[in-house]
Amino acid sequence: MQKKEWPLWEVFIRSRNGLDHKHCGSVHAPDATMALQVARDVYTRRLEGVSIWVVKASDIVASDPDAKPELFDPAEDKIYRHPTFYQLPDEVNHM
Amino acid sequence: MYTQSLSIPDGEAKGPRKVENPDYLAEFNAKIDAGGFIEPKDWMPEAYRKTLIRQISQHAHSEIVGMLPEGNWITRAPSLKRKAILLAKVQDEGGHGLYLYAAAETLGVSRDELYEALLSGKAKYSSIFNYPTLNWADIGVIGWLVDGAAIMNQIPLCKCSYGPYARAMIRVCKEESFHQRQGYDLLLQMMKGTEEQREMVQDAVNRWWWPSIMMFGPHDKDSVHTDSARWGIKRISNDDLRQKFVDATVKQAEVLGVSLPDPALKWNEARGHYDFGAIDWDEFWSVVGGNGQCNVDRLAARQKAWDDGAWVREAAIAHAEKHSVRQQQAA
Numbered sequence: 075m076q077k078k079e080w081p082l083w084e085v086f087i088r089s090r091n092g093l094d095h096k097h098c099g100s101v102h103a104p105d106a107t108m109a110l111q112v113a114r115d116v117y118t119r120r121l122e123g124v125s126i127w128v129v130k131a132s133d134i135v136a137s138d139p140d141a142k143p144e145l146f147d148p149a150e151d152k153i154y155r156h157p158t159f160y161q162l163p164d165e166v167n168h169m
Numbered sequence: 170m171y172t173q174s175l176s177i178p179d180g181e182a183k184g185p186r187k188v189e190n191p192d193y194l195a196e197f198n199a200k201i202d203a204g205g206f207i208e209p210k211d212w213m214p215e216a217y218r219k220t221l222i223r224q225i226s227q228h229a230h231s232e233i234v235g236m237l238p239e240g241n242w243i244t245r246a247p248s249l250k251r252k253a254i255l256l257a258k259v260q261d262e263g264g265h266g267l268y269l270y271a272a273a274e275t276l277g278v279s280r281d282e283l284y285e286a287l288l289s290g291k292a293k294y295s296s297i298f299n300y301p302t303l304n305w306a307d308i309g310v311i312g313w314l315v316d317g318a319a320i321m322n323q324i325p326l327c328k329c330s331y332g333p334y335a336r337a338m339i340r341v342c343k344e345e346s347f348h349q350r351q352g353y354d355l356l357l358q359m360m361k362g363t364e365e366q367r368e369m370v371q372d373a374v375n376r377w378w379w380p381s382i383m384m385f386g387p388h389d390k391d392s393v394h395t396d397s398a399r400w401g402i403k404r405i406s407n408d409d410l411r412q413k414f415v416d417a418t419v420k421q422a423e424v425l426g427v428s429l430p431d432p433a434l435k436w437n438e439a440r441g442h443y444d445f446g447a448i449d450w451d452e453f454w455s456v457v458g459g460n461g462q463c464n465v466d467r468l469a470a471r472q473k474a475w476d477d478g479a480w481v482r483e484a485a486i487a488h489a490e491k492h493s494v495r496q497q498q499a500a
Protein backbone atom coordinates (compact mmCIF):
# COMPACT_ATOMS: atom_id res chain seq x y z
CA MET A 75 0.00 0.00 0.00
CA GLN A 76 1.37 3.38 -0.91
CA LYS A 77 2.08 5.81 1.89
CA LYS A 78 1.95 9.28 0.51
CA GLU A 79 0.54 12.13 2.54
CA TRP A 80 -1.71 14.68 0.93
CA PRO A 81 0.21 17.96 0.64
CA LEU A 82 -0.24 20.73 3.19
CA TRP A 83 -2.06 23.95 2.27
CA GLU A 84 -2.05 27.17 4.27
CA VAL A 85 -5.47 28.74 4.62
CA PHE A 86 -6.21 32.49 4.57
CA ILE A 87 -9.67 33.87 5.23
CA ARG A 88 -11.26 37.24 4.65
CA SER A 89 -13.77 37.50 7.46
CA ARG A 90 -15.74 40.24 5.74
CA ASN A 91 -15.33 42.62 2.85
CA GLY A 92 -13.12 45.53 3.77
CA LEU A 93 -10.67 43.36 5.72
CA ASP A 94 -7.50 41.57 4.63
CA HIS A 95 -7.27 37.82 4.23
CA LYS A 96 -5.70 36.51 7.39
CA HIS A 97 -3.87 33.25 7.97
CA CYS A 98 -5.98 30.89 10.07
CA GLY A 99 -4.38 27.44 9.86
CA SER A 100 -3.70 24.66 7.41
CA VAL A 101 -5.27 21.60 5.84
CA HIS A 102 -4.16 18.53 3.93
CA ALA A 103 -5.70 18.03 0.50
CA PRO A 104 -4.69 16.33 -2.75
CA ASP A 105 -5.33 19.41 -4.92
CA ALA A 106 -6.40 23.05 -4.79
CA THR A 107 -10.08 22.36 -5.39
CA MET A 108 -10.29 19.97 -2.48
CA ALA A 109 -8.12 22.20 -0.32
CA LEU A 110 -10.73 24.93 -0.72
CA GLN A 111 -13.55 22.56 0.16
CA VAL A 112 -11.76 21.18 3.21
CA ALA A 113 -10.80 24.69 4.36
CA ARG A 114 -14.43 25.71 4.07
CA ASP A 115 -15.55 22.81 6.28
CA VAL A 116 -12.76 23.18 8.80
CA TYR A 117 -12.47 26.94 9.18
CA THR A 118 -15.81 28.50 8.25
CA ARG A 119 -18.58 26.61 9.98
CA ARG A 120 -19.98 29.80 11.53
CA LEU A 121 -19.85 32.62 9.00
CA GLU A 122 -16.17 33.22 9.73
CA GLY A 123 -15.44 34.08 6.14
CA VAL A 124 -16.59 35.48 2.81
CA SER A 125 -13.50 34.47 0.85
CA ILE A 126 -10.81 31.79 1.20
CA TRP A 127 -7.29 31.57 -0.21
CA VAL A 128 -5.32 28.35 -0.08
CA VAL A 129 -1.61 28.25 -0.86
CA LYS A 130 0.54 25.17 -1.03
CA ALA A 131 2.70 25.37 2.10
CA SER A 132 5.78 24.33 0.11
CA ASP A 133 5.35 27.38 -2.15
CA ILE A 134 5.63 29.88 0.69
CA VAL A 135 8.96 31.63 1.01
CA ALA A 136 9.57 32.78 4.58
CA SER A 137 12.21 34.95 6.16
CA ASP A 138 14.74 33.20 8.34
CA PRO A 139 14.05 33.69 12.07
CA ASP A 140 17.80 33.82 12.68
CA ALA A 141 17.99 36.80 10.34
CA LYS A 142 15.60 38.78 12.53
CA PRO A 143 18.30 41.22 13.70
CA GLU A 144 19.55 42.09 10.20
CA LEU A 145 16.06 42.35 8.81
CA PHE A 146 14.18 44.13 11.51
CA ASP A 147 16.52 45.79 14.01
CA PRO A 148 17.58 48.68 11.73
CA ALA A 149 14.12 50.20 12.18
CA GLU A 150 14.70 50.49 15.90
CA ASP A 151 17.17 53.38 15.72
CA LYS A 152 15.19 55.34 13.16
CA ILE A 153 12.79 56.82 15.61
CA TYR A 154 12.57 59.97 13.47
CA ARG A 155 10.26 57.93 11.23
CA HIS A 156 7.57 58.18 13.89
CA PRO A 157 5.38 61.22 14.49
CA THR A 158 6.03 61.14 18.24
CA PHE A 159 9.70 62.00 17.59
CA TYR A 160 8.73 65.61 16.93
CA GLN A 161 7.96 67.81 19.92
CA LEU A 162 5.69 70.60 18.81
CA PRO A 163 4.19 73.47 20.85
CA ASP A 164 1.12 72.38 22.78
CA GLU A 165 -1.26 74.56 20.76
CA VAL A 166 -0.45 72.69 17.55
CA ASN A 167 0.56 69.30 18.95
CA HIS A 168 -2.54 67.55 17.70
CA MET A 169 -1.05 67.90 14.20
CA MET B 170 -13.54 18.20 23.57
CA TYR B 171 -10.19 18.10 24.87
CA THR B 172 -6.98 17.13 26.40
CA GLN B 173 -6.86 15.45 29.70
CA SER B 174 -5.03 17.91 31.81
CA LEU B 175 -2.47 15.36 31.89
CA SER B 176 -0.31 14.88 28.95
CA ILE B 177 0.46 11.34 30.00
CA PRO B 178 3.91 10.13 29.00
CA ASP B 179 3.57 8.17 25.77
CA GLY B 180 6.24 5.70 26.67
CA GLU B 181 8.86 7.29 24.45
CA ALA B 182 12.48 6.35 25.04
CA LYS B 183 13.91 8.22 27.96
CA GLY B 184 17.47 9.15 26.99
CA PRO B 185 19.75 11.72 28.56
CA ARG B 186 18.57 15.26 28.01
CA LYS B 187 20.10 17.00 25.05
CA VAL B 188 22.56 19.73 25.96
CA GLU B 189 21.26 22.95 24.46
CA ASN B 190 23.19 25.97 23.24
CA PRO B 191 23.28 28.24 26.33
CA ASP B 192 22.89 31.50 24.39
CA TYR B 193 19.82 30.27 22.53
CA LEU B 194 18.42 28.82 25.73
CA ALA B 195 18.85 32.12 27.57
CA GLU B 196 17.08 33.98 24.79
CA PHE B 197 14.27 31.41 24.78
CA ASN B 198 13.83 31.61 28.55
CA ALA B 199 13.80 35.40 28.45
CA LYS B 200 11.06 35.32 25.81
CA ILE B 201 8.97 32.92 27.92
CA ASP B 202 9.52 34.91 31.11
CA ALA B 203 8.41 38.09 29.36
CA GLY B 204 5.16 36.33 28.42
CA GLY B 205 6.09 36.24 24.75
CA PHE B 206 5.14 33.64 22.16
CA ILE B 207 7.31 31.06 20.46
CA GLU B 208 6.58 30.58 16.75
CA PRO B 209 7.24 27.50 14.60
CA LYS B 210 10.59 28.43 13.07
CA ASP B 211 12.00 29.96 16.28
CA TRP B 212 14.67 28.09 18.15
CA MET B 213 13.30 26.01 21.02
CA PRO B 214 14.74 23.40 23.37
CA GLU B 215 14.16 19.83 22.23
CA ALA B 216 12.28 19.01 25.44
CA TYR B 217 9.87 21.90 24.84
CA ARG B 218 9.22 20.68 21.30
CA LYS B 219 8.66 17.12 22.48
CA THR B 220 6.34 18.14 25.30
CA LEU B 221 4.26 20.20 22.89
CA ILE B 222 4.07 17.46 20.29
CA ARG B 223 2.91 15.03 22.94
CA GLN B 224 0.35 17.36 24.49
CA ILE B 225 -1.07 18.82 21.26
CA SER B 226 -1.32 15.42 19.60
CA GLN B 227 -2.98 13.85 22.66
CA HIS B 228 -5.38 16.73 22.56
CA ALA B 229 -6.06 16.22 18.84
CA HIS B 230 -6.56 12.48 19.31
CA SER B 231 -9.03 13.21 22.13
CA GLU B 232 -11.12 15.40 19.85
CA ILE B 233 -11.17 12.76 17.14
CA VAL B 234 -11.88 9.79 19.41
CA GLY B 235 -14.37 12.02 21.25
CA MET B 236 -16.55 12.03 18.15
CA LEU B 237 -17.33 8.34 18.68
CA PRO B 238 -19.40 8.22 21.90
CA GLU B 239 -21.64 11.03 20.67
CA GLY B 240 -21.65 9.97 17.04
CA ASN B 241 -23.17 6.77 18.40
CA TRP B 242 -26.42 8.68 19.05
CA ILE B 243 -26.78 10.76 15.87
CA THR B 244 -29.10 8.30 14.17
CA ARG B 245 -31.17 7.89 17.33
CA ALA B 246 -31.60 11.55 18.28
CA PRO B 247 -35.23 12.01 19.38
CA SER B 248 -36.00 14.92 17.04
CA LEU B 249 -34.70 16.57 13.90
CA LYS B 250 -33.68 19.60 15.95
CA ARG B 251 -31.60 17.53 18.36
CA LYS B 252 -30.10 15.58 15.48
CA ALA B 253 -28.99 18.78 13.71
CA ILE B 254 -27.48 20.11 16.95
CA LEU B 255 -25.64 16.88 17.69
CA LEU B 256 -24.33 16.64 14.13
CA ALA B 257 -22.99 20.19 14.38
CA LYS B 258 -21.33 19.45 17.70
CA VAL B 259 -19.67 16.25 16.49
CA GLN B 260 -18.52 18.07 13.36
CA ASP B 261 -17.00 20.76 15.59
CA GLU B 262 -15.04 18.11 17.49
CA GLY B 263 -13.67 16.82 14.19
CA GLY B 264 -12.69 20.39 13.35
CA HIS B 265 -10.96 20.78 16.72
CA GLY B 266 -8.93 17.69 16.00
CA LEU B 267 -7.89 19.12 12.64
CA TYR B 268 -6.90 22.54 14.05
CA LEU B 269 -4.77 20.75 16.59
CA TYR B 270 -3.11 18.28 14.23
CA ALA B 271 -2.16 21.26 12.06
CA ALA B 272 -0.67 23.01 15.11
CA ALA B 273 1.32 19.89 16.04
CA GLU B 274 2.63 19.56 12.50
CA THR B 275 4.27 22.98 12.75
CA LEU B 276 6.66 21.32 15.21
CA GLY B 277 8.03 19.03 12.53
CA VAL B 278 5.97 15.83 12.79
CA SER B 279 3.80 14.56 9.98
CA ARG B 280 0.07 13.92 10.20
CA ASP B 281 0.61 10.27 9.35
CA GLU B 282 3.14 9.83 12.14
CA LEU B 283 0.72 11.37 14.62
CA TYR B 284 -2.13 9.22 13.44
CA GLU B 285 -0.10 6.07 13.48
CA ALA B 286 0.89 6.77 17.07
CA LEU B 287 -2.80 6.91 17.97
CA LEU B 288 -3.68 3.71 16.12
CA SER B 289 -0.77 1.74 17.53
CA GLY B 290 -1.77 2.75 21.06
CA LYS B 291 1.53 4.56 21.58
CA ALA B 292 -0.17 7.95 21.94
CA LYS B 293 -2.87 8.49 24.53
CA TYR B 294 -6.18 10.30 24.34
CA SER B 295 -8.50 11.50 27.08
CA SER B 296 -9.68 8.54 29.15
CA ILE B 297 -13.22 9.97 29.39
CA PHE B 298 -14.00 8.65 25.91
CA ASN B 299 -13.49 5.10 27.01
CA TYR B 300 -16.81 5.20 28.86
CA PRO B 301 -19.96 4.15 26.96
CA THR B 302 -22.94 6.38 26.11
CA LEU B 303 -25.85 4.26 27.29
CA ASN B 304 -28.88 6.49 26.88
CA TRP B 305 -29.94 9.78 25.35
CA ALA B 306 -29.36 11.65 28.61
CA ASP B 307 -25.67 10.75 28.31
CA ILE B 308 -25.49 13.11 25.33
CA GLY B 309 -26.75 15.98 27.47
CA VAL B 310 -24.48 15.10 30.37
CA ILE B 311 -21.43 14.90 28.10
CA GLY B 312 -22.14 18.40 26.81
CA TRP B 313 -22.74 19.76 30.30
CA LEU B 314 -19.99 18.01 32.29
CA VAL B 315 -17.41 16.73 29.83
CA ASP B 316 -17.36 19.77 27.58
CA GLY B 317 -17.70 21.89 30.71
CA ALA B 318 -14.56 20.35 32.18
CA ALA B 319 -12.86 20.72 28.81
CA ILE B 320 -13.64 24.43 28.75
CA MET B 321 -12.08 24.93 32.19
CA ASN B 322 -8.98 23.22 30.95
CA GLN B 323 -8.79 24.87 27.58
CA ILE B 324 -9.29 28.51 28.44
CA PRO B 325 -5.83 28.88 30.05
CA LEU B 326 -4.31 27.19 26.98
CA CYS B 327 -5.42 30.17 24.85
CA LYS B 328 -2.51 31.99 26.47
CA CYS B 329 0.02 29.19 26.20
CA SER B 330 3.49 30.12 25.00
CA TYR B 331 3.42 28.27 21.68
CA GLY B 332 1.69 30.52 19.12
CA PRO B 333 0.02 27.93 16.87
CA TYR B 334 -1.37 26.00 19.86
CA ALA B 335 -2.66 29.17 21.53
CA ARG B 336 -4.35 30.30 18.31
CA ALA B 337 -5.95 26.89 17.76
CA MET B 338 -7.25 26.97 21.33
CA ILE B 339 -8.84 30.38 20.86
CA ARG B 340 -10.79 28.99 17.91
CA VAL B 341 -11.72 25.85 19.89
CA CYS B 342 -12.88 27.79 22.95
CA LYS B 343 -15.17 29.97 20.86
CA GLU B 344 -17.01 26.82 19.80
CA GLU B 345 -17.07 24.95 23.11
CA SER B 346 -19.59 27.19 24.80
CA PHE B 347 -22.26 26.00 22.37
CA HIS B 348 -21.36 22.41 23.28
CA GLN B 349 -21.91 22.91 26.97
CA ARG B 350 -25.08 24.94 26.60
CA GLN B 351 -26.77 22.55 24.17
CA GLY B 352 -26.09 19.70 26.61
CA TYR B 353 -27.55 21.54 29.56
CA ASP B 354 -30.52 22.63 27.45
CA LEU B 355 -31.16 19.02 26.44
CA LEU B 356 -31.14 17.96 30.10
CA LEU B 357 -33.44 20.80 31.15
CA GLN B 358 -35.93 19.58 28.60
CA MET B 359 -35.69 15.98 29.80
CA MET B 360 -36.17 17.09 33.40
CA LYS B 361 -39.48 18.65 32.37
CA GLY B 362 -40.57 15.28 30.97
CA THR B 363 -41.68 12.07 32.65
CA GLU B 364 -40.41 10.52 35.87
CA GLU B 365 -38.60 7.95 33.76
CA GLN B 366 -36.79 10.68 31.82
CA ARG B 367 -35.70 12.38 35.03
CA GLU B 368 -34.32 9.07 36.22
CA MET B 369 -32.36 8.71 32.99
CA VAL B 370 -30.77 12.10 33.60
CA GLN B 371 -29.84 11.25 37.18
CA ASP B 372 -28.44 7.90 36.09
CA ALA B 373 -26.27 9.58 33.45
CA VAL B 374 -25.02 12.17 35.96
CA ASN B 375 -24.16 9.39 38.40
CA ARG B 376 -22.07 7.61 35.81
CA TRP B 377 -20.29 10.67 34.32
CA TRP B 378 -19.57 12.78 37.40
CA TRP B 379 -16.42 11.02 38.62
CA PRO B 380 -14.90 10.43 35.19
CA SER B 381 -15.51 14.13 34.47
CA ILE B 382 -13.55 15.36 37.45
CA MET B 383 -10.82 12.85 36.66
CA MET B 384 -10.38 14.68 33.35
CA PHE B 385 -8.30 17.29 35.16
CA GLY B 386 -5.64 14.67 35.67
CA PRO B 387 -3.67 13.50 38.72
CA HIS B 388 -3.34 15.65 41.84
CA ASP B 389 -0.64 18.31 41.66
CA LYS B 390 1.50 16.45 44.14
CA ASP B 391 1.51 13.42 41.82
CA SER B 392 2.00 15.29 38.55
CA VAL B 393 5.07 14.62 36.50
CA HIS B 394 5.16 17.41 33.94
CA THR B 395 6.48 20.32 35.96
CA ASP B 396 8.31 21.79 32.96
CA SER B 397 4.97 22.66 31.40
CA ALA B 398 4.38 25.36 34.01
CA ARG B 399 7.85 26.85 33.64
CA TRP B 400 7.45 26.98 29.87
CA GLY B 401 4.08 28.69 29.98
CA ILE B 402 2.27 25.70 28.46
CA LYS B 403 0.22 24.90 31.52
CA ARG B 404 -0.68 28.01 33.49
CA ILE B 405 -3.15 26.68 36.07
CA SER B 406 -2.65 23.47 38.03
CA ASN B 407 -4.84 20.36 37.76
CA ASP B 408 -6.22 20.71 41.27
CA ASP B 409 -7.04 24.40 40.89
CA LEU B 410 -8.89 23.76 37.65
CA ARG B 411 -10.77 20.82 39.16
CA GLN B 412 -11.82 22.92 42.14
CA LYS B 413 -13.04 25.67 39.84
CA PHE B 414 -15.09 23.14 37.92
CA VAL B 415 -16.66 21.59 41.02
CA ASP B 416 -17.51 25.03 42.42
CA ALA B 417 -19.18 26.06 39.16
CA THR B 418 -21.09 22.81 38.69
CA VAL B 419 -22.85 22.51 42.06
CA LYS B 420 -25.20 25.39 41.32
CA GLN B 421 -25.88 24.10 37.81
CA ALA B 422 -26.87 20.70 39.22
CA GLU B 423 -29.21 22.40 41.68
CA VAL B 424 -30.94 24.41 38.95
CA LEU B 425 -31.29 21.29 36.87
CA GLY B 426 -32.71 19.35 39.82
CA VAL B 427 -30.19 16.52 39.97
CA SER B 428 -27.82 15.44 42.72
CA LEU B 429 -24.10 14.88 42.27
CA PRO B 430 -23.07 11.39 43.42
CA ASP B 431 -20.64 12.41 46.16
CA PRO B 432 -21.79 12.35 49.81
CA ALA B 433 -18.65 14.29 50.82
CA LEU B 434 -19.53 17.23 48.57
CA LYS B 435 -20.22 20.24 50.78
CA TRP B 436 -19.47 23.94 51.05
CA ASN B 437 -16.40 24.79 53.10
CA GLU B 438 -16.84 28.29 54.45
CA ALA B 439 -13.20 28.59 55.53
CA ARG B 440 -11.79 27.66 52.13
CA GLY B 441 -14.49 29.41 50.18
CA HIS B 442 -14.80 26.29 48.03
CA TYR B 443 -16.70 23.03 47.91
CA ASP B 444 -14.98 20.05 49.48
CA PHE B 445 -15.39 16.79 47.61
CA GLY B 446 -14.66 13.11 48.12
CA ALA B 447 -11.60 11.06 47.19
CA ILE B 448 -11.13 10.24 43.52
CA ASP B 449 -10.64 6.61 42.56
CA TRP B 450 -7.26 6.90 40.87
CA ASP B 451 -7.00 3.15 40.37
CA GLU B 452 -9.96 3.39 38.03
CA PHE B 453 -8.38 6.36 36.26
CA TRP B 454 -5.05 4.64 35.63
CA SER B 455 -6.76 1.42 34.66
CA VAL B 456 -8.77 3.25 31.97
CA VAL B 457 -5.70 5.18 30.78
CA GLY B 458 -3.86 1.87 30.66
CA GLY B 459 -6.36 0.43 28.19
CA ASN B 460 -8.82 -1.37 30.47
CA GLY B 461 -11.80 0.96 30.22
CA GLN B 462 -15.08 -0.39 28.89
CA CYS B 463 -14.56 1.00 25.41
CA ASN B 464 -10.81 1.32 24.80
CA VAL B 465 -10.73 -1.58 22.36
CA ASP B 466 -13.86 -0.45 20.49
CA ARG B 467 -12.64 3.13 20.16
CA LEU B 468 -9.33 2.21 18.62
CA ALA B 469 -10.93 -0.43 16.42
CA ALA B 470 -13.36 2.21 15.11
CA ARG B 471 -10.52 4.63 14.31
CA GLN B 472 -8.51 1.86 12.67
CA LYS B 473 -11.47 0.85 10.54
CA ALA B 474 -12.04 4.44 9.43
CA TRP B 475 -8.36 4.73 8.52
CA ASP B 476 -8.32 1.46 6.58
CA ASP B 477 -11.64 2.05 4.83
CA GLY B 478 -10.47 5.51 3.76
CA ALA B 479 -7.17 4.31 2.32
CA TRP B 480 -8.46 3.83 -1.24
CA VAL B 481 -10.01 7.30 -1.20
CA ARG B 482 -6.75 8.92 -0.10
CA GLU B 483 -4.84 7.04 -2.74
CA ALA B 484 -7.32 7.69 -5.54
CA ALA B 485 -7.49 11.40 -4.76
CA ILE B 486 -3.73 11.85 -4.84
CA ALA B 487 -3.42 9.76 -8.01
CA HIS B 488 -6.05 11.93 -9.66
CA ALA B 489 -4.31 15.12 -8.55
CA GLU B 490 -0.97 13.91 -9.87
CA LYS B 491 -2.39 12.86 -13.21
CA HIS B 492 -4.13 16.19 -13.53
CA SER B 493 -1.00 18.19 -12.76
CA VAL B 494 1.06 16.21 -15.30
CA ARG B 495 -1.58 16.92 -17.95
CA GLN B 496 -1.57 20.60 -17.10
CA GLN B 497 2.20 20.74 -17.42
CA GLN B 498 2.07 19.01 -20.79
CA ALA B 499 -0.56 21.44 -22.04
CA ALA B 500 1.50 24.44 -20.94
Ligand SMILES: [Fe+2]
Nearest residue numbers: 170171262265
Ligand atom coordinates in the same frame (compact mmCIF):
# COMPACT_ATOMS: atom_id res chain seq x y z
FE1 LIG C 1 -13.64 20.00 21.21
Ligand SMILES: [Fe+2]
Nearest residue numbers: 170316345348
Ligand atom coordinates in the same frame (compact mmCIF):
# COMPACT_ATOMS: atom_id res chain seq x y z
FE1 LIG D 1 -16.68 20.12 22.70
